Amino acid sequence: MIQLRSLTKRYGKFTAVDSIDLSVARGEIFGFLGPNGAGKTTTLRMIAGILRPTAGTVLIGGVDVVKDPLQAKAKLGYIPDRPFIYEKLTGAEFLRFVAGLYDQHGADIERRGNELLALFDLEDWRDELVESYSHGMRQKLIISSAFVHRPEAIVVDEPMVGLDPKAARILKDLFREYVSRGHTIMMSTHTLEVAESLCDRIAIIQAGTIRAEGTMSELRTQSEDGTERLESIFLKLTGEEAQRKLVQVLDA
Amino acid sequence: MRELLHLLLPKWWTARARSASSGRGRGTRWLFFAIAGGFFWFFVFGVLFRVLRYFRDIPEIGALLAGKLLGLMLLSFFSLLLLSNIVTALSSYFLARDLDLLVSAPVDWLKLYTAKLIETAVNSSWMVVLMAIPVFTAYGLIYDGGWWFPLVALAVFIPLLLIPAVIGSAITLLLVNIFPARRTRDILGLVTVLSAAAIALLVRLIRPEQLARPESFRSLVDFIALLRTPASPMLPSEWAQAGMMSWLTYEPDYLPFLLLWSTTAGLIVLGAGLHERLYAHGFSKSQESASRFRKPDPAKGFARRMLAPLSIRRREMVLKEVRIFFRDTTQWSQLILLAVLVAVYIFNIKFLPLRTEGVTFLLATIVPFLNLAIAGFVLSAVAARFVFPSVSLEGRTLWLLRSSPLPVQDVLWSKFWVGTLPLLVVALAIVVITNVLLQVTEFMMLVSIGTITLLTFALSGLAMGFGTMFPQYETENAAQIPTSFGGLFYMMTSIALIGAVVMLEARPVYSYMRGMNYRGQADPTEMVVGFGIVALVCVAATIIPLRVAVKRLEAGEV
Numbered sequence: 001m002i003q004l005r006s007l008t009k010r011y012g013k014f015t016a017v018d019s020i021d022l023s024v025a026r027g028e029i030f031g032f033l034g035p036n037g038a039g040k041t042t043t044l045r046m047i048a049g050i051l052r053p054t055a056g057t058v059l060i061g062g063v064d065v066v067k068d069p070l071q072a073k074a075k076l077g078y079i080p081d082r083p084f085i086y087e088k089l090t091g092a093e094f095l096r097f098v099a100g101l102y103d104q105h106g107a108d109i110e111r112r113g114n115e116l117l118a119l120f121d122l123e124d125w126r127d128e129l130v131e132s133y134s135h136g137m138r139q140k141l142i143i144s145s146a147f148v149h150r151p152e153a154i155v156v157d158e159p160m161v162g163l164d165p166k167a168a169r170i171l172k173d174l175f176r177e178y179v180s181r182g183h184t185i186m187m188s189t190h191t192l193e194v195a196e197s198l199c200d201r202i203a204i205i206q207a208g209t210i211r212a213e214g215t216m217s218e219l220r221t222q223s224e225d226g227t228e229r230l231e232s233i234f235l236k237l238t239g240e241e242a243q244r245k246l247v248q249v250l251d252a
Numbered sequence: 253m254r255e256l257l258h259l260l261l262p263k264w265w266t267a268r269a270r271s272a273s274s275g276r277g278r279g280t281r282w283l284f285f286a287i288a289g290g291f292f293w294f295f296v297f298g299v300l301f302r303v304l305r306y307f308r309d310i311p312e313i314g315a316l317l318a319g320k321l322l323g324l325m326l327l328s329f330f331s332l333l334l335l336s337n338i339v340t341a342l343s344s345y346f347l348a349r350d351l352d353l354l355v356s357a358p359v360d361w362l363k364l365y366t367a368k369l370i371e372t373a374v375n376s377s378w379m380v381v382l383m384a385i386p387v388f389t390a391y392g393l394i395y396d397g398g399w400w401f402p403l404v405a406l407a408v409f410i411p412l413l414l415i416p417a418v419i420g421s422a423i424t425l426l427l428v429n430i431f432p433a434r435r436t437r438d439i440l441g442l443v444t445v446l447s448a449a450a451i452a453l454l455v456r457l458i459r460p461e462q463l464a465r466p467e468s469f470r471s472l473v474d475f476i477a478l479l480r481t482p483a484s485p486m487l488p489s490e491w492a493q494a495g496m497m498s499w500l501t502y503e504p505d506y507l508p509f510l511l512l513w514s515t516t517a518g519l520i521v522l523g524a525g526l527h528e529r530l531y532a533h534g535f536s537k538s539q540e541s542a543s544r545f546r547k548p549d550p551a552k553g554f555a556r557r558m559l560a561p562l563s564i565r566r567r568e569m570v571l572k573e574v575r576i577f578f579r580d581t582t583q584w585s586q587l588i589l590l591a592v593l594v595a596v597y598i599f600n601i602k603f604l605p606l607r608t609e610g611v612t613f614l615l616a617t618i619v620p621f622l623n624l625a626i627a628g629f630v631l632s633a634v635a636a637r638f639v640f641p642s643v644s645l646e647g648r649t650l651w652l653l654r655s656s657p658l659p660v661q662d663v664l665w666s667k668f669w670v671g672t673l674p675l676l677v678v679a680l681a682i683v684v685i686t687n688v689l690l691q692v693t694e695f696m697m698l699v700s701i702g703t704i705t706l707l708t709f710a711l712s713g714l715a716m717g718f719g720t721m722f723p724q725y726e727t728e729n730a731a732q733i734p735t736s737f738g739g740l741f742y743m744m745t746s747i748a749l750i751g752a753v754v755m756l757e758a759r760p761v762y763s764y765m766r767g768m769n770y771r772g773q774a775d776p777t778e779m780v781v782g783f784g785i786v787a788l789v790c791v792a793a794t795i796i797p798l799r800v801a802v803k804r805l806e807a808g809e810v
Contacts, residue, residue: 048655070657078655084648088579089572100568101656129579
């Protein structure tokens with residue numbers, strides 16, 4: 001469903017994403033992990049069509065995001081890491097507006113919007129301006145907006161940030177149900193437990209290149225230790241040195 | 253002092269990084285700006301230089317007239333600064349993103365007050381400072397101010413920059429403490445409107461039109477007496493004027509300087525005292541979430557039915573624009589200000605002495621033509637405030653539009669029409685009402701309506717184009733967006749366009765009027781060519797910037 005071919009993004013001399021190849025199949029939750037500044041958000045924003053790749057290709061359902069952006073974006077929902085939305089719209093108006101961007105409107109959208117708001121305990125807030133929402137409520141609203149137009153795939157940047165435990169649980173269930181219907185989710189997260197329990201396959205990116213990719217058992221094999229949990233694999237691949245330095249700093 | 257400089261360092265670093273960053277086309281942009289800015293400076297300097305040279309040669313009252321003119325300009329600067337500081341202070345003292353860090357850190361209240369006061373003053377004043385340079389240069393050269401004159405200019409101008417900053421910050425501080433949290437922005441809109449109305453009143457009280465008609469005074473003594481009377485002895489701009497003119501006329505008077513500096517110092521002390529007492533409470537209030545506040549939907553019913561023929565995407569985009577505009581008090585409240593200014597303008601037109609003795613037919617026909625240029629200028633200012641910032645205001649929400657299958661053309665299309673149609677209504681209203689008051693001919697009415705319609709589209713197109721080419725995605729305050737480099741550049745281009753249109757139409761209109769007046773025949777070729785070129789220029793000024801904006805937005809990254 002989502003294919004990245006030699007995807008590269010450079011900012012001047014700095015290479016944020018360095019010729020990565022990834023493939024996310026239909027009916028799959030794909031986890032995209034990496035330390036801060038590794039290139040996760042840049043990659044996801046290129047998939048969503050917000051950033052233009054310096055080189056390489058992004059295909060959504062076989063459609064090139066750069067060559068045919070409108071058709072590709074019509075298949076996709078995007079949930080950013082920071083919930084910036086229009087402060088002067090109400091929750092219901094925001095959902096209606098997002099559905100409109102995807103050329104959808106009418107009773108079906110109204111009903112679906114109400115269902116999503118109810119799912120995230122926002123039905124009492126549907127007619128309140130977003131400016132009065134808390135950070136978590138805004139995050140829930142953005143998540144609802146990504147589902148309201150029934151995309152084939154959703155790209156999520158840090159989905160759990162700002163969510164209360166109940167909403168986090170609902171979101172996990174929603175993701176599972178969603179992919180069980182043949183849809184696709186690609187998500188970046190720092191919550192390794194979430195990635196371990198939720199994702200079918202995982203890629204670990206560091207300094208713009210993919211360090212490891214596969215199912216949990218494949219990752220264990222790649223990290224040459226069959227018993228390790230994702231946290232240990234992640235640290236082994238990305239940050240053992242940093243961990244040692246941390247201990248040194250604290251000891252000092 | 254070191255701690256104060258430390259607080260200001262991030263702003264300095266940010267400004268330095270911004271000017272050093274090498275984005276695509278940045279060099280060309282700076283070059284364009286330098287040329288346009290230089291041209292503008294020369295224009296202001298040139299006009300003022302000629303006027304002052306004329307004044308200098310008038311015996312007895314020349315210096316008085318020059319002083320009066322300086323007083324008017326300084327009063328305009330002072331008023332602009334006061335309004336600008338009130339708006340900016342809300343951002344720098346209560347909404348800026350660095351405040352969480354600064355307020356939670358062990359920073360002394362006085363240092364914070366001073367650092368934010370400097371920040372407010374700099375952000376509000378840089379444009380006025382740029383405007384003042386050619387003005388003071390012209391005065392210095394004509395009246396031979398000597399080598400010390402720049403220092404004298406600084407001595408009167410620095411207090412004139414600081415006083416509005418202190419007053420603006422204090423007003424904002426009081427408002428944040430009095431009104432419900434997060435509603436202060438709304439209240440500020442209202443205060444801005446009221447202040448502007450007060451300024452309009454002040455300008456009327458000065459009765460500048462009387463100065464242009466000395467014959468209306470009973471005697472020369474009355475006229476000179478009026479020139480000698482300060483507009484208001486309590487206004488710092490009058491002290492600045494008096495101080496500067498006393499130096500330029502070789503009769504140095506130190507009282508105005510003393511008044512300026514002692515008032516500045518006194519106000520800073522008072523402002524700091526107020527800050528010490530009220531800031532912590534006000535800041536805490538401003539951090540509270542807005543109360544749950546149901547607002548009416550301005551895009552219901554009629555508007556929705558009107559928009560029914562549009563595609564879903566465009567309709568939802570237009571509805572979003574309308575809702576956000578009417579729910580944001582800082583946006584629509586400025587419309588009231590606009591209405592007040594337009595009313596004052598129409599009022600003045602009504603009382604123009606065009607039908608009195610001695611006014612030639614030519615003058616009576618030129619005035620309606622100039623009226624068109626002034627209406628165009630009003631429109632460009634309105635477009636700078638409402639159309640120019642529209643792309644920048646998407647700022648942090650652009651991720652949504654960019655990740656959706658909404659074509660960039662639809663985004664700009666919606667913003668263009670939502671901005672242009674109300675602008676067209678205002679434009680036509682101003683031109684038709686003033687033309688009726690001026691009792692213009694049918695021909696002039698047709699020319700005015702056609703020209704202002706074309707100009708409205710062109711000015712709106714330019715505003716969209718420049719607003720997209722020079723976006724201010726990070727600006728916290730919409731009112732600050734038009735005061736950016738791009739906004740200034742837009743205003744200069746608009747004025748150039750209006751000037752070009754007026755010049756292109758001047759000849760055919762003049763020929764026609766002369767023909768009508770002296771029973772001659774107007775040359776139709778001249779009219780076709782003149783109006784044809786105007787139409788072409790306006791269509792090009794509408795379409796080209798919009799196309800550039802589409803390309804820019806398509807290629808741009810957020």
